[in-house]
Amino acid sequence: MNSYDIISKTKYGRELADEEIRWLVEGYVNGKIPDYQLSAWLMAVYFNSLSERETTALTLAMRDSGDVMDLSAIDGITIDKHSTGGVGDKTSLIIAPIVSASGVYVPKMSGRGLGHTGGTIDKLESIPGFKTELSFARFIEIVKKAGFSIISQSVDIVPADKKLYALRDTTATVDSIPLICSSIMSKKLAMGADCILLDVKLGSGAFMKTEESAKQLARAMVNTAVNSGKKCRAIITNMDEPLGDSIGNAIEIIEVIEILKGNKKGRLYELCIELSANMLEMAGKGNADECRRLAVEAISSGSAMEKLRLMIELQGGNPRIIDDYALLPQPKFSTDVLAQRSGYITEINSEEIGLTALRLGAGRVTKESEIDLSAGIKLNKSVGDYAESGEAIMTLYSSVESDFSEIADMARHAVTISEQASEKKPLIYDVVY
Ligand code: URA
Secondary structure, three states: OOOHHHHHHOOOOOOOOHHHHHHHHHHHOOOOOOOOHHHHHHHHHHHHHHOOHHHHHHHHHHOOOOOOOOOOOOOEEEEEEOOOOOOOOOOOHHHHHHHHHHHOOOEEOOOOOOEEOOOOOHHHHHOOOOOOOOHHHHHHHHHHHHOEEEEEOOOOOOOOHHHHHHHHHOOOOOOOHHHHHHHHHHHEEEEEEOOEEEEHHHHHHHHEEEEHHHHHHHHHHHHHHHOOEEEEEEEEEOOOOOOOOEOOOOHHHHHHHHHHHOOOOOOHHHHHHHHHHHHHOOOOOOOOOHHHHHHHHHHHHHHHHHHHHHHHOOOOOOOHHOOOOOOOOOOOOEEEEEEEOOEEEEEHHHHHHHHHHHHHHHOOOOOOOOOOOOOOOEEEEOOOOOOOOOEEEEEEEEEOOOOOOHHHHHHHHEEEOOOOOOOOOOOOEEOOO
């Protein structure tokens, strides 16, 4: 085998054998194949794509470049969930307690935020004392006791993805469906859960901006998981406006708790119930209606809230934050963003709101940036609401930024107010089995 022939085959749209793909990935990870040859191959994939079989082979070769978790010590069905990234997306923190309260284990590794999207790990780290870096043995112990645990991505998982993603990032080959699919699914397969639920975001704040591309990515990921012996489903969900009314870190933890306490309903609650019900159905807990009922009951009975309390305690965090939000990081400064005219809110652009939160200090510009865990945005309106001129449509919070004038302009720009109300887009576009 040699790299030149492999690059040529993909360039001319000819299928590679599984062994050729594995040889390429292994050779790149151990430094035998140089960046320039892998870059050429990635660009060939970008233009000619890969077949379903090739995509599965690439995913499995990437998975096997590092540790694959052995979850056999957990006596029961395990399920993992992945979101392709959004603004205000705190669904994992609501869903994992709901699903585990219904008897299905959720061992989960999550990432940190970068750019306009937030990360579950950063949100959890706003809880005083909370540890996201645990040994594998402790992680399993917590999953067994609390039903779920969320930790940060271990360095030993899929080293091939770290190397390949860095190369894709500098060679304009990130936005290729087989490459995104293999990057995401190699990490999910390395986690070793029996079932995987994928939340593929579509809209202004999402990676996928068109329904067609979101469906293609969802189909590729589900096929890859099923070809690798897993149960998998993808739900294509709306990311045209931020999820929930809070964007940031500590501020999102408060919203999670309010939902789990049953104090808050709306689109975020509805989405979490639907995603949880799909996970429970995949884990064999009943049909769609029965599983929806289980998810609703996990909140109304308080059992999901208790699961979160236990998990926080077991991971070293202060569980008293659940009853006293003042124990979470508090912002030093705040300002209201006022509507400049009366009318209906027709758009709250997720990406622009995410970038506003980033400017406030709630996110990371580079992987090394420090986060202000108290910073964020509280939206007082959602799409379809009416705002009077001069009414506060959102409040900005920060502990590092005290002059909000420029950031308030950014925030105002993210919101469109019109005379006519627009049609509300669906929360769930499609389910791919
Ligand atoms: N997220 C990933 O983990 N990989 C990609 O390629 C894109 C999004």
